[in-house]
Amino acid sequence: MLDTYKKYFRFLVKYRGMFVLFVLMLTVLGVINAINPYFYKLFVEALPEKNYQTILNILILYVGVNLLETGIDVIVYLLGDAVILRAARDVRERVFKKIQDLDFAYHMTNSSGSLISVLKRGDLAYFGMFHELNGLYRILVHLILMLVMFGAINGQIAWLMGASFVISAIASKYLLAYNLTTRKAFNKQEDNVSAVIVDNLINYETVKYFGKEVKEQRRLSKAFVLWIKTLWGFANSFRLIDIVIGLISAAGLWVVLHRTFTLYMSDVIQFSDFILILGFVTSF
Structure with a gap:
């Protein structure tokens, strides 16, 4: 499994600058998404006081954070697409070269249909792995922030x-x-x-x-x-x-x-x- 992840990231880190920026923005997005419940606490504390200005400030901040989340979400997807599309192209070219390098006997003893099926599944798996790992990373960020918040309370x-x-x-x-x-x-x-x-x-x-x-x-x-x-x-x-x-x-x-x-x-x-x-x- 570790070897699979090494191969997976090898093509992504080829575009190191863009990939690092993507991870940083994904982290920021995860933090912003995770802090939404904190606003519930602020509202609950402010509403009984009936201080209009305080409640209005919290509301403006809450809406602003949600707008910021939407903007960063778009940027994250753009950066992610810029990385994964190039990496997926590189993977297909590498696989194609590997097939070309195989000897004639291999192609004679293997079905063309099964090879096509493997190639197609590989393309879908690379995109799927990219999105699944991104989702897991956001869950990890959410978990860390949540544990920090809980630790501060009790x-x-x-x-x-x-x-x-x-x-x-x-x-x-x-x-x-x-x-x-x-x-x-x-x-x-x-x-x-x-x-x-x-x-x-x-x-x-x-x-x-x-x-x-x-x-x-x-x-x-x-x-x-x-x-x-x-x-x-x-x-x-x-x-x-x-x-x-x-x-x-x-x-x-x-x-x-x-x-x-x-x-x-x-x-x-x-x-x-x-x-x-x-x-x-x-x-x-």
Whole structure:
């Protein structure tokens, strides 16, 4: 897995300046997005005082931060596209060169259809990996800021939230390993289906000349049997992730909010702190 990430980042850091700027802006975006619940605390503290100017200042700041978030979000996507489009082009050129460097025997013993399927899947995977890792990075920024905020209010809340995240991360490790196993099994069958379809099109004249249309249709139908089976396994692995992570998240939410409620009833924290914590855990 580490080797995969090294290969992935090798093409991105080729455009180091733009990539670093992209990461910096993504970090700023993550921070701005994460601090929104803090405004709930400010509003709760200011509204009972009925100080028009104070409330108006908070409102202006809140709207301004949201406008800033929108602008930075656009910039982040522009920078990200500028990096990933160039990197994806470089990846395709490198893969194409690799295929050209392979000997004739390799191409004779491998289906053109399966190779095309692998190439297409590789293109989609590179873009998908880029966006998924960006999302995970924003979650990490959100988590760090949230733990800092919770620690400033009460250390117990920060530890409980951190423990919930660690348990989710450990469970995710095994769930993703299972997901990858089912994905590999499905990819193999997807390549087989693509091989039948593409090879049939490449040899279309031969198939028509010898009247093998029915035989080719049966080949495709047979290939789809395992394709459907492995696709169900792959799809159900996501349902398993949803169930397990959902249960862990719900348990963590209960523990954190119950402890927060207990601290509030004991006058350890203020009502505005309770709203802040509630805002963070429901937006995470």
